Amino acid sequence: MDILKTMETALSELHEAGNYRVFAELERHCNDFPKATFYDDAGETRDVTVWCSNDYLGMGQNPVVTGRMTEIIQKCGAGAGGTRNISGTNHYHVMLERELADLHDKEAALIFTSGYVSNWAALGTLLSKIPGIIVYSDALNHASMIEGIRHSRCTKRLFRHNDPEHLAELMAADDPNAPKLVAFESVYSMDGDIAPIEAICDVADRFGAITYLDEVHAVGMYGPRGGGVAEREGLMDRLTVIEGTLGKAFGVMGGYITGPEVLVDFVRSFASGFIFTTALPPALAAGATASIRYLKESSAERDAHKANVAKVRAALNARGIPHMENPSHIVPVMVGNASKCKWISDVLMTDFGIYVQPINYPTVPVGTERLRITPTPLHTEADIRHLSGALCSLWSQCALARAVA
Numbered sequence: 282m283d284i285l286k287t288m289e290t291a292l293s294e295l296h297e298a299g300n301y302r303v304f305a306e307l308e309r310h311c312n313d314f315p316k317a318t319f320y321d322d323a324g325e326t327r328d329v330t331v332w333c334s335n336d337y338l339g340m341g342q343n344p345v346v347t348g349r350m351t352e353i354i355q356k357c358g359a360g361a362g363g364t365r366n367i368s369g370t371n372h373y374h375v376m377l378e379r380e381l382a383d384l385h386d387k388e389a390a391l392i393f394t395s396g397y398v399s400n401w402a403a404l405g406t407l408l409s410k411i412p413g414i415i416v417y418s419d420a421l422n423h424a425s426m427i428e429g430i431r432h433s434r435c436t437k438r439l440f441r442h443n444d445p446e447h448l449a450e451l452m453a454a455d456d457p458n459a460p461k462l463v464a465f466e467s468v469y470s471m472d473g474d475i476a477p478i479e480a481i482c483d484v485a486d487r488f489g490a491i492t493y494l495d496e497v498h499a500v501g502m503y504g505p506r507g508g509g510v511a512e513r514e515g516l517m518d519r520l521t522v523i524e525g526t527l528g529k530a531f532g533v534m535g536g537y538i539t540g541p542e543v544l545v546d547f548v549r550s551f552a553s554g555f556i557f558t559t560a561l562p563p564a565l566a567a568g569a570t571a572s573i574r575y576l577k578e579s580s581a582e583r584d585a586h587k588a589n590v591a592k593v594r595a596a597l598n599a600r601g602i603p604h605m606e607n608p609s610h611i612v613p614v615m616v617g618n619a620s621k622c623k624w625i626s627d628v629l630m631t632d633f634g635i636y637v638q639p640i641n642y643p644t645v646p647v648g649t650e651r652l653r654i655t656p657t658p659l660h661t662e663a664d665i666r667h668l669s670g671a672l673c674s675l676w677s678q679c680a681l682a683r684a685v686a
Contacts, residue, residue, distance in 0.1 A: 299619030300641045305630070307331070311347070314339040314659050319630060329636045330664055332654050337502060337610060338582040339659045340532030340572045350533075350568035361560035369560035373567040378537075380570050384500075384508050384577065385523045387539035391549050392566070394558055396497045396526030397425040399536030402554030403524065404429030404464060404493065407544075410551055411460055417448055417490070419465040419476070426464055426495060442469075445480040452488040461490035467510035468498040471645050471653065473611030478511055482519040491521040501530025502583060502610060507576040527569040531576070535561050535569060585658035586610060589665070593656045596669035601683030602676060605651075612654040613640075614672065616681065622650040625675050633671040 295301040306320040307329075315331040340346055353373060363369035374392060381390035393399040404426055408416050414435050418426065421442045430437055438455070440448040452461065463485045465476050478494065485492045496509035504512030509525065511517045522544065527535040538545065549555060576582065590610050597604050597614065605613040614637075616622040622639040629635040637652045645651060654668075676683065 298642070299623050300643075305636055305638070307636070309342070311342055312344075314342045315657055315664075317636070319636065321631075327631075327634060329630060329634045330660070330667070332635060332637045332656075332660075332668060333652075334655060334657065335498075335529040336532050337530045337655060337657060338532065338576070338586060339657050340501070340530065340576070340582075343532065343572065343575065345575050346532055346568045346572045349571040350564040353567040354562075354564040357563040359564075360562050363560065364556065364558060365560045366556060371560070371563040371566065373563045373570065374560060377566045377570045377573075380573050381525075381537050382539055384506065384573055385512070385525075385539040386508075386517050387523065388542040389545035390537055390539040391545050391555065392527075392561060393536040393538075393555060394561060395534070396524070396528060396536035398554050398558070399524055399526075399538055400425035400495060401429040401432065402552040403522070403538045403548050405432040405554070406548050406552040407462065407493075408433030408435040410547070414460040414462060415455055417451060417461065417463045419443065421469055421472075422464060422466060423470070423495060423497075426466075430464070443474065443476050445477060445484050448481060449484045449487070452484065452490065457488070461485075461488060462493055463490050464493040464495075466495040466498075468496075468502075468609045468611070470498045470611060471613065471640065471651075472605055473607035473609040473613060475510055475608050478514060478516050479519070482516065486519075492519065493522040493524065494520045495524050497524070497526040497529060497536070498609070498611070500525040501572075501576050502586070505580070506578075507573070507583070527565075527572075531569055531572040533569040533572060534565050582658050586656070589656040589658060589660055592662065592665050593654065593660075593668070596665050597672070598684070600669050600673040600676075601685075602669065602672050603682070603684040604654075610655065612656065614652040614654055616650050616652065617648055619647070619650045621679050621681065622652065625672075625679065626652065628675055629671055633667065635668055635671055 308318040310316045317329055317331050318326050319329045320326055361369040378390040408414055416430055416435055417438045417440055420439050438451045440451055467476055499509035501507040503510045511520055522538055522540040524538045527533045593612055603615045619641045626639040640653045641650045
Protein backbone atom coordinates (compact mmCIF):
# COMPACT_ATOMS: atom_id res chain seq x y z
CA MET A 282 0.00 0.00 0.00
CA ASP A 283 1.23 3.51 -0.82
CA ILE A 284 0.25 4.71 2.64
CA LEU A 285 2.41 2.10 4.36
CA LYS A 286 5.28 2.84 1.95
CA THR A 287 5.07 6.50 2.95
CA MET A 288 5.36 5.47 6.58
CA GLU A 289 8.36 3.22 5.86
CA THR A 290 10.12 6.04 4.02
CA ALA A 291 9.56 8.47 6.86
CA LEU A 292 10.91 5.97 9.39
CA SER A 293 13.96 5.25 7.21
CA GLU A 294 14.73 8.95 7.08
CA LEU A 295 14.63 9.08 10.88
CA HIS A 296 17.11 6.17 11.06
CA GLU A 297 19.46 7.78 8.52
CA ALA A 298 19.47 11.10 10.38
CA GLY A 299 20.16 9.39 13.71
CA ASN A 300 16.85 10.67 15.10
CA TYR A 301 14.94 7.39 15.37
CA ARG A 302 13.70 6.98 18.94
CA VAL A 303 14.66 3.78 20.73
CA PHE A 304 13.02 3.06 24.07
CA ALA A 305 15.18 1.54 26.78
CA GLU A 306 13.33 -1.33 28.45
CA LEU A 307 13.94 -0.90 32.16
CA GLU A 308 12.84 -2.43 35.43
CA ARG A 309 13.39 -0.03 38.28
CA HIS A 310 14.60 -1.46 41.59
CA CYS A 311 12.32 -0.51 44.45
CA ASN A 312 14.23 0.98 47.40
CA ASP A 313 17.40 1.11 45.26
CA PHE A 314 16.87 4.26 43.21
CA PRO A 315 18.43 5.18 40.74
CA LYS A 316 19.34 1.57 39.92
CA ALA A 317 17.45 -0.46 37.31
CA THR A 318 17.67 -3.59 35.19
CA PHE A 319 18.03 -3.05 31.43
CA TYR A 320 16.58 -5.62 29.00
CA ASP A 321 18.29 -5.63 25.59
CA ASP A 322 16.88 -6.87 22.27
CA ALA A 323 18.39 -10.31 22.78
CA GLY A 324 16.63 -10.75 26.10
CA GLU A 325 19.84 -10.30 28.08
CA THR A 326 19.81 -8.15 31.21
CA ARG A 327 22.29 -5.93 32.99
CA ASP A 328 22.09 -3.59 35.95
CA VAL A 329 22.38 0.10 35.13
CA THR A 330 22.38 3.44 36.90
CA VAL A 331 19.77 5.84 35.52
CA TRP A 332 21.00 9.39 34.93
CA CYS A 333 18.07 10.84 33.00
CA SER A 334 15.01 10.21 35.15
CA ASN A 335 12.43 12.92 35.73
CA ASP A 336 11.80 11.37 39.14
CA TYR A 337 14.13 14.14 40.25
CA LEU A 338 14.04 13.46 44.00
CA GLY A 339 13.40 9.72 43.97
CA MET A 340 9.95 10.24 45.49
CA GLY A 341 8.53 7.50 43.27
CA GLN A 342 10.20 5.02 45.63
CA ASN A 343 9.94 6.93 48.88
CA PRO A 344 8.26 4.65 51.47
CA VAL A 345 5.91 7.48 52.47
CA VAL A 346 4.52 7.47 48.93
CA THR A 347 4.60 3.75 48.14
CA GLY A 348 3.21 2.87 51.55
CA ARG A 349 0.27 5.21 51.09
CA MET A 350 -0.42 3.86 47.60
CA THR A 351 -0.34 0.29 48.86
CA GLU A 352 -2.75 1.21 51.65
CA ILE A 353 -5.25 2.88 49.31
CA ILE A 354 -5.16 0.19 46.63
CA GLN A 355 -6.13 -2.31 49.34
CA LYS A 356 -8.89 0.04 50.45
CA CYS A 357 -10.28 1.26 47.11
CA GLY A 358 -9.05 -1.18 44.47
CA ALA A 359 -7.12 -0.48 41.30
CA GLY A 360 -9.01 1.96 39.07
CA ALA A 361 -11.25 4.96 39.61
CA GLY A 362 -14.17 3.24 37.90
CA GLY A 363 -15.13 6.03 35.52
CA THR A 364 -14.74 9.61 34.44
CA ARG A 365 -14.81 12.28 37.11
CA ASN A 366 -18.40 13.04 36.07
CA ILE A 367 -19.65 9.46 36.10
CA SER A 368 -18.72 7.65 39.34
CA GLY A 369 -14.99 8.40 39.03
CA THR A 370 -14.54 11.20 41.58
CA ASN A 371 -12.97 9.51 44.57
CA HIS A 372 -12.40 11.12 47.95
CA TYR A 373 -8.64 11.01 47.28
CA HIS A 374 -9.00 13.09 44.11
CA VAL A 375 -10.72 15.80 46.11
CA MET A 376 -8.05 15.68 48.82
CA LEU A 377 -5.30 15.97 46.20
CA GLU A 378 -6.91 19.02 44.60
CA ARG A 379 -7.17 20.71 47.98
CA GLU A 380 -3.49 19.95 48.65
CA LEU A 381 -2.45 21.42 45.30
CA ALA A 382 -4.48 24.58 45.77
CA ASP A 383 -2.78 25.05 49.14
CA LEU A 384 0.67 24.37 47.64
CA HIS A 385 0.30 27.27 45.20
CA ASP A 386 -1.86 29.48 47.44
CA LYS A 387 -4.73 29.39 44.94
CA GLU A 388 -8.47 29.09 45.39
CA ALA A 389 -8.87 25.83 43.49
CA ALA A 390 -7.11 23.06 41.59
CA LEU A 391 -8.03 20.47 38.98
CA ILE A 392 -6.14 17.24 38.27
CA PHE A 393 -5.65 15.58 34.88
CA THR A 394 -4.14 12.30 33.71
CA SER A 395 -0.82 13.95 32.77
CA GLY A 396 0.96 17.28 32.59
CA TYR A 397 0.66 17.13 28.80
CA VAL A 398 -3.12 16.78 29.05
CA SER A 399 -3.44 19.53 31.65
CA ASN A 400 -1.66 22.02 29.37
CA TRP A 401 -3.46 20.89 26.23
CA ALA A 402 -6.90 20.87 27.85
CA ALA A 403 -6.59 24.01 29.95
CA LEU A 404 -5.02 26.26 27.31
CA GLY A 405 -7.18 24.82 24.54
CA THR A 406 -10.32 25.50 26.56
CA LEU A 407 -9.44 28.95 27.88
CA LEU A 408 -8.30 30.20 24.48
CA SER A 409 -11.17 28.74 22.46
CA LYS A 410 -13.98 29.77 24.80
CA ILE A 411 -13.04 33.40 25.49
CA PRO A 412 -14.10 35.51 22.49
CA GLY A 413 -11.37 37.57 20.85
CA ILE A 414 -8.57 36.46 23.18
CA ILE A 415 -4.95 36.79 22.06
CA VAL A 416 -2.30 34.42 23.43
CA TYR A 417 1.35 35.42 23.78
CA SER A 418 3.48 32.28 23.91
CA ASP A 419 7.19 31.94 24.67
CA ALA A 420 9.00 30.64 21.58
CA LEU A 421 10.36 27.62 23.50
CA ASN A 422 7.17 26.53 25.21
CA HIS A 423 6.56 22.79 25.55
CA ALA A 424 4.75 20.82 22.83
CA SER A 425 1.74 20.38 25.13
CA MET A 426 1.29 24.14 25.39
CA ILE A 427 1.77 24.56 21.64
CA GLU A 428 -0.84 21.89 20.94
CA GLY A 429 -3.36 23.48 23.29
CA ILE A 430 -2.86 26.86 21.66
CA ARG A 431 -3.07 25.38 18.16
CA HIS A 432 -6.21 23.47 19.06
CA SER A 433 -7.91 26.67 20.25
CA ARG A 434 -7.40 28.43 16.87
CA CYS A 435 -7.17 31.76 18.66
CA THR A 436 -4.93 34.65 17.60
CA LYS A 437 -1.36 33.77 18.59
CA ARG A 438 1.81 35.80 19.04
CA LEU A 439 5.24 34.24 19.70
CA PHE A 440 7.63 36.27 21.81
CA ARG A 441 11.36 35.60 21.81
CA HIS A 442 12.43 33.18 24.51
CA ASN A 443 12.54 34.78 27.96
CA ASP A 444 12.32 38.27 26.39
CA PRO A 445 9.89 40.55 28.27
CA GLU A 446 10.80 43.52 26.06
CA HIS A 447 9.71 41.68 22.91
CA LEU A 448 6.54 40.57 24.71
CA ALA A 449 5.78 44.22 25.50
CA GLU A 450 6.33 45.23 21.86
CA LEU A 451 3.88 42.60 20.65
CA MET A 452 1.25 43.46 23.24
CA ALA A 453 1.54 47.19 22.53
CA ALA A 454 0.78 46.56 18.85
CA ASP A 455 -2.50 44.76 19.57
CA ASP A 456 -5.98 46.03 20.40
CA PRO A 457 -5.78 47.32 23.99
CA ASN A 458 -9.34 46.11 24.61
CA ALA A 459 -8.76 42.53 23.48
CA PRO A 460 -8.50 39.92 26.27
CA LYS A 461 -4.95 38.60 26.56
CA LEU A 462 -3.13 35.60 28.04
CA VAL A 463 0.63 35.16 28.46
CA ALA A 464 1.81 31.53 28.53
CA PHE A 465 5.32 30.54 29.57
CA GLU A 466 7.36 28.08 31.64
CA SER A 467 9.53 28.56 34.71
CA VAL A 468 12.25 25.94 34.06
CA TYR A 469 12.79 24.99 30.42
CA SER A 470 13.66 21.32 30.40
CA MET A 471 16.14 21.06 27.53
CA ASP A 472 18.42 24.04 28.28
CA GLY A 473 17.60 24.26 32.00
CA ASP A 474 17.21 28.04 31.94
CA ILE A 475 14.67 29.87 34.09
CA ALA A 476 12.18 32.51 33.00
CA PRO A 477 12.25 36.11 34.29
CA ILE A 478 8.87 35.57 35.90
CA GLU A 479 8.58 38.96 37.61
CA ALA A 480 9.46 40.91 34.46
CA ILE A 481 6.97 38.93 32.38
CA CYS A 482 4.26 39.49 34.99
CA ASP A 483 5.04 43.23 34.97
CA VAL A 484 4.43 43.32 31.22
CA ALA A 485 1.26 41.25 31.52
CA ASP A 486 -0.08 43.57 34.23
CA ARG A 487 0.69 46.63 32.14
CA PHE A 488 -1.52 45.32 29.33
CA GLY A 489 -4.20 43.70 31.48
CA ALA A 490 -3.32 40.12 30.57
CA ILE A 491 -3.80 36.99 32.62
CA THR A 492 -0.74 34.78 33.13
CA TYR A 493 -0.31 31.02 32.72
CA LEU A 494 2.89 29.51 34.15
CA ASP A 495 4.00 25.92 33.49
CA GLU A 496 6.02 24.77 36.54
CA VAL A 497 6.25 21.06 35.66
CA HIS A 498 10.05 20.92 36.02
CA ALA A 499 10.03 23.09 39.14
CA VAL A 500 7.27 21.88 41.47
CA GLY A 501 8.74 19.95 44.36
CA MET A 502 12.21 21.23 43.42
CA TYR A 503 12.17 24.92 44.34
CA GLY A 504 10.65 27.06 47.06
CA PRO A 505 10.48 26.42 50.81
CA ARG A 506 7.51 24.06 50.37
CA GLY A 507 8.25 22.84 46.84
CA GLY A 508 5.80 25.22 45.19
CA GLY A 509 8.22 25.95 42.33
CA VAL A 510 10.24 28.90 41.12
CA ALA A 511 7.30 31.27 41.59
CA GLU A 512 7.14 30.32 45.27
CA ARG A 513 10.91 30.66 45.68
CA GLU A 514 10.78 34.17 44.25
CA GLY A 515 7.62 35.19 46.14
CA LEU A 516 5.59 35.61 42.95
CA MET A 517 2.80 33.05 43.16
CA ASP A 518 0.22 35.78 43.67
CA ARG A 519 1.28 37.37 40.36
CA LEU A 520 0.29 34.28 38.34
CA THR A 521 -3.31 33.67 37.35
CA VAL A 522 -2.78 29.98 36.59
CA ILE A 523 0.04 27.74 37.81
CA GLU A 524 0.20 24.39 36.05
CA GLY A 525 2.27 21.44 37.20
CA THR A 526 2.82 17.71 37.14
CA LEU A 527 2.68 14.88 39.64
CA GLY A 528 4.99 12.70 37.55
CA LYS A 529 8.36 14.37 38.04
CA ALA A 530 9.60 15.62 41.43
CA PHE A 531 6.48 14.25 43.16
CA GLY A 532 7.26 10.83 41.66
CA VAL A 533 3.78 9.59 40.75
CA MET A 534 1.58 10.45 37.74
CA GLY A 535 -0.82 13.15 36.58
CA GLY A 536 -1.00 16.85 35.87
CA TYR A 537 -2.93 19.78 37.27
CA ILE A 538 -3.83 23.43 37.12
CA THR A 539 -4.39 25.81 40.04
CA GLY A 540 -5.97 29.24 39.97
CA PRO A 541 -9.10 31.27 40.69
CA GLU A 542 -12.11 29.12 41.51
CA VAL A 543 -14.18 30.45 38.61
CA LEU A 544 -11.38 29.76 36.10
CA VAL A 545 -10.79 26.23 37.36
CA ASP A 546 -14.54 25.54 37.30
CA PHE A 547 -14.66 26.92 33.75
CA VAL A 548 -11.99 24.46 32.60
CA ARG A 549 -13.66 21.63 34.54
CA SER A 550 -16.95 22.35 32.83
CA PHE A 551 -15.76 22.80 29.23
CA ALA A 552 -12.47 20.89 28.73
CA SER A 553 -13.08 17.70 26.73
CA GLY A 554 -9.66 16.40 27.81
CA PHE A 555 -10.94 16.41 31.37
CA ILE A 556 -14.59 15.51 30.91
CA PHE A 557 -14.27 12.46 28.67
CA THR A 558 -11.33 10.57 30.20
CA THR A 559 -11.17 8.08 33.05
CA ALA A 560 -10.00 9.57 36.33
CA LEU A 561 -6.62 8.76 37.88
CA PRO A 562 -6.62 5.66 40.09
CA PRO A 563 -7.31 6.64 43.72
CA ALA A 564 -4.01 5.12 44.86
CA LEU A 565 -2.10 7.44 42.52
CA ALA A 566 -3.99 10.44 43.85
CA ALA A 567 -3.31 9.41 47.44
CA GLY A 568 0.36 8.76 46.70
CA ALA A 569 0.73 12.17 45.07
CA THR A 570 -0.93 13.82 48.06
CA ALA A 571 1.47 12.06 50.40
CA SER A 572 4.44 13.17 48.29
CA ILE A 573 3.31 16.80 48.21
CA ARG A 574 2.71 16.87 51.97
CA TYR A 575 6.10 15.30 52.61
CA LEU A 576 7.99 17.79 50.42
CA LYS A 577 6.11 20.72 51.94
CA GLU A 578 7.78 19.83 55.23
CA SER A 579 11.11 18.32 54.16
CA SER A 580 13.82 20.33 52.42
CA ALA A 581 16.47 17.61 52.89
CA GLU A 582 15.86 16.13 49.44
CA ARG A 583 16.08 19.52 47.74
CA ASP A 584 19.26 20.42 49.62
CA ALA A 585 20.96 17.11 48.79
CA HIS A 586 19.83 17.39 45.21
CA LYS A 587 21.33 20.86 44.81
CA ALA A 588 24.62 19.61 46.27
CA ASN A 589 24.75 16.68 43.84
CA VAL A 590 24.07 18.89 40.84
CA ALA A 591 27.06 21.01 41.84
CA LYS A 592 29.22 17.88 42.23
CA VAL A 593 28.26 16.62 38.77
CA ARG A 594 29.05 19.95 37.16
CA ALA A 595 32.42 20.08 38.96
CA ALA A 596 33.27 16.54 37.82
CA LEU A 597 32.40 17.38 34.21
CA ASN A 598 34.45 20.56 34.37
CA ALA A 599 37.46 18.64 35.68
CA ARG A 600 37.28 16.35 32.62
CA GLY A 601 36.59 19.12 30.11
CA ILE A 602 33.16 17.74 29.21
CA PRO A 603 31.11 20.63 27.77
CA HIS A 604 27.79 21.22 29.47
CA MET A 605 25.36 24.10 29.28
CA GLU A 606 25.58 26.44 32.25
CA ASN A 607 22.21 27.27 33.77
CA PRO A 608 20.69 28.01 37.19
CA SER A 609 18.56 24.86 37.37
CA HIS A 610 18.95 21.18 38.19
CA ILE A 611 19.19 20.08 34.54
CA VAL A 612 22.68 19.39 33.15
CA PRO A 613 22.72 19.27 29.32
CA VAL A 614 25.99 17.71 28.09
CA MET A 615 26.49 19.07 24.59
CA VAL A 616 27.49 16.66 21.81
CA GLY A 617 26.31 18.53 18.71
CA ASN A 618 25.94 15.49 16.44
CA ALA A 619 22.94 13.15 16.33
CA SER A 620 24.82 9.98 15.40
CA LYS A 621 27.58 10.51 17.96
CA CYS A 622 25.02 11.38 20.61
CA LYS A 623 23.19 8.12 19.99
CA TRP A 624 26.48 6.14 19.88
CA ILE A 625 27.70 7.59 23.18
CA SER A 626 24.36 6.77 24.80
CA ASP A 627 24.49 3.18 23.52
CA VAL A 628 28.07 2.59 24.70
CA LEU A 629 27.38 4.15 28.09
CA MET A 630 24.61 1.58 28.51
CA THR A 631 26.41 -1.50 27.16
CA ASP A 632 29.96 -0.90 28.41
CA PHE A 633 29.55 1.25 31.51
CA GLY A 634 26.10 0.41 32.89
CA ILE A 635 25.00 4.07 32.60
CA TYR A 636 21.68 5.05 31.08
CA VAL A 637 21.39 8.56 29.61
CA GLN A 638 18.91 9.06 26.79
CA PRO A 639 20.18 10.98 23.72
CA ILE A 640 18.19 14.13 22.96
CA ASN A 641 18.10 14.82 19.22
CA TYR A 642 16.00 16.75 16.70
CA PRO A 643 13.08 17.60 16.76
CA THR A 644 13.22 17.89 20.56
CA VAL A 645 16.24 20.18 20.18
CA PRO A 646 17.57 22.00 17.07
CA VAL A 647 19.96 20.20 14.73
CA GLY A 648 23.53 20.81 15.88
CA THR A 649 22.58 21.04 19.57
CA GLU A 650 22.15 17.31 20.23
CA ARG A 651 22.89 16.46 23.84
CA LEU A 652 22.77 14.07 26.75
CA ARG A 653 20.32 15.48 29.27
CA ILE A 654 21.67 14.52 32.69
CA THR A 655 19.43 14.85 35.74
CA PRO A 656 21.29 14.20 38.99
CA THR A 657 19.27 13.15 42.02
CA PRO A 658 19.93 13.24 45.77
CA LEU A 659 20.43 9.46 45.65
CA HIS A 660 23.31 9.31 43.17
CA THR A 661 26.49 8.57 45.13
CA GLU A 662 29.90 10.14 44.73
CA ALA A 663 31.04 6.84 43.20
CA ASP A 664 28.21 7.16 40.64
CA ILE A 665 29.37 10.67 39.78
CA ARG A 666 33.00 9.58 39.34
CA HIS A 667 31.91 6.67 37.15
CA LEU A 668 29.76 8.91 34.95
CA SER A 669 32.41 11.58 34.44
CA GLY A 670 35.12 8.98 33.76
CA ALA A 671 32.98 7.18 31.19
CA LEU A 672 32.13 10.41 29.38
CA CYS A 673 35.81 11.37 29.37
CA SER A 674 36.76 8.10 27.69
CA LEU A 675 34.02 8.33 25.06
CA TRP A 676 34.76 11.99 24.36
CA SER A 677 38.26 10.95 23.34
CA GLN A 678 37.00 8.08 21.18
CA CYS A 679 34.63 10.43 19.34
CA ALA A 680 37.29 13.15 18.98
CA LEU A 681 34.85 15.69 20.40
CA ALA A 682 36.01 19.13 21.51
CA ARG A 683 36.51 19.63 25.22
CA ALA A 684 35.51 22.62 27.27
CA VAL A 685 38.25 25.08 28.11
CA ALA A 686 38.57 25.73 31.84
